[in-house]
Structures are given as C-alpha cells and as structure tokens.
Amino acid sequence: MSVPPSEASASPPEASGTLDELVAQLIPDRLPRHIALIMDGNGRWARLRSQPRIAGHHQGHLTVRRVVELCRDLGVEMVTLYAFSSENWSRPDDEVEGLMSLIEGVARLETPGLHEDDVRLRILGRMHELPDSLQDELNRGMELTRSNTGLALNLAVNYSGRAEIVDAVRKIVSDGIDSSLVDESTISDALYTAGLPDPDLLIRTAGEMRVSNFLLWQIAYAELYVTETLWPDFSKEEMCRALLSYQKRVRRFGGVVSP
Numbered sequence: 001m002s003v004p005p006s007e008a009s010a011s012p013p014e015a016s017g018t019l020d021e022l023v024a025q026l027i028p029d030r031l032p033r034h035i036a037l038i039m040d041g042n043g044r045w046a047r048l049r050s051q052p053r054i055a056g057h058h059q060g061h062l063t064v065r066r067v068v069e070l071c072r073d074l075g076v077e078m079v080t081l082y083a084f085s086s087e088n089w090s091r092p093d094d095e096v097e098g099l100m101s102l103i104e105g106v107a108r109l110e111t112p113g114l115h116e117d118d119v120r121l122r123i124l125g126r127m128h129e130l131p132d133s134l135q136d137e138l139n140r141g142m143e144l145t146r147s148n149t150g151l152a153l154n155l156a157v158n159y160s161g162r163a164e165i166v167d168a169v170r171k172i173v174s175d176g177i178d179s180s181l182v183d184e185s186t187i188s189d190a191l192y193t194a195g196l197p198d199p200d201l202l203i204r205t206a207g208e209m210r211v212s213n214f215l216l217w218q219i220a221y222a223e224l225y226v227t228e229t230l231w232p233d234f235s236k237e238e239m240c241r242a243l244l245s246y247q248k249r250v251r252r253f254g255g256v257v258s259p
C-alpha cells in the first residue's frame, strides 16, 4: 500500500541559518514548556581527541551553559538534564569520582550566576546516596534559588526512572493510601517531579535511539529528537533546530488529528 505524501515519514529538511535567523523562525508561544536532555557522547568526544573521558565531561559542562543560557533567553519554562544515572556507578572509579567532583564544582561555580538570572535549581534522584560534600553543595544551590521564578532547571543526579517509580510506590504505601484510590495523579504526585509539567520534548545527543531509564513515567507523550552530534559539540544553533523540528510536529496524545 502506498503512503500519501502528506503521511510519508521522511524527515523535513533541517532548518539552516545563523543563530539569530534560527531564533527568528521560532514561534514564541509554541515553545515546549519543558525540555529534557540526555547529554550523551562526552566519552566519544574525548576519545576522538585521545583525551581521558573526564575531559569530555568537562567540555560537556560548557554545552550545559550554552543550553541553559539559550533556554533562559527564549523564555522556556523548564529544562531537565540527565547528569548522572544510577547505572553510571558501574563506570571506572576514576570516572565516577571525576563526575562527582565535576558536578560539585559546577554547582559551586554556577549557582550564584543562576541565582542572579532568576533560575531555580532542583535535583531529581536519590540524593542521599551521593557523597556528603556534593549533597551539601546541591542543597545550598536549591536553597539559594528556591524562590526564583525564571527558568526551572532540574539536574537528574543518581537518577533512574524505575527507581523513581519504586520510590513513588513506597511513598504511596507508607502514606497508607487505599489501593482503590490510586490513579495516575496519585503516582505523578509521588514522583520526584511532583507538581512539575511533563517534558514536551526529549532531546538525545550522540545518536542512540533509546531513553535509558530517563523520566520513564513523565515522557509518555514527549516528542523525541535524536541528533548524531556529540554533547560537547551541541550548539545553540542545533538546539534551535530541535525546537523548530518540535514546532512542526502535530501532537496527538493518543487521539486523531482533526481534518
């Protein structure tokens, strides 16, 4: 059976132009409210340069800055970054230690500027399993920025989507909620993201076509954008291309599109 051209799945051509030209093409009132990002490819970026993997993570910090700056300037409501998954503990000790101290250093360095820019920081994940000094730094950042009303920036650290659902079920049980009263909102309200909007757009760099245990419940209806670009090379221009691609999508939420 042939597919009518309007239904064909071939991707539309990628938008091109300078950053200003790409930003000008965006429709401000159709931006995603919440963008989630799987920042993959730091190790490959470092290997291509014969550098240790941690060098790629350090370079990845600069991409985080760019992405946060662009989202803040565009007026995006919320960004969630997958900084360290619960599975990442299985990496070599020196990489795990390097990542812990990088995240702590980034939090120490960036929090005052984030606060000045009215950004609110939240951490998603089992924080109590992190080194004490990292917990202290992250808690300080959350406390300092608690009342900010600009961009909401969530860092997923020691995060696993399945563990989050396990923690939610434990909370519901320990709160003594009767099983007949449990519905989707009971579960949403017990997740680390209680009260926050679900992601509209999930971006993954470095080409893998999987969701890697990230925000499993929350991405039920998220639009996906996967790019081959490695996270350290991900630019503001490419972020705009992801947003332009999102703005071309027709979101159905399981329903049909009206003719």
Ligand code: FPP
Pocket (backbone or CB within 6 Å): 039, 040, 041, 042, 043, 044, 045, 053, 057, 058, 060, 061, 064, 081, 082, 083, 084, 085, 088, 102, 103, 106, 107, 155, 206, 231
């Ligand atoms: C995945 O790339 C990336 C990570 C496990 C860490 C992400 C961390 C940063 C970008 C550091 C700074 C960020 C913050 C928010 C403090 P990979 O190592 O799996 O890459 P590979 O697949 O090429 O090996």
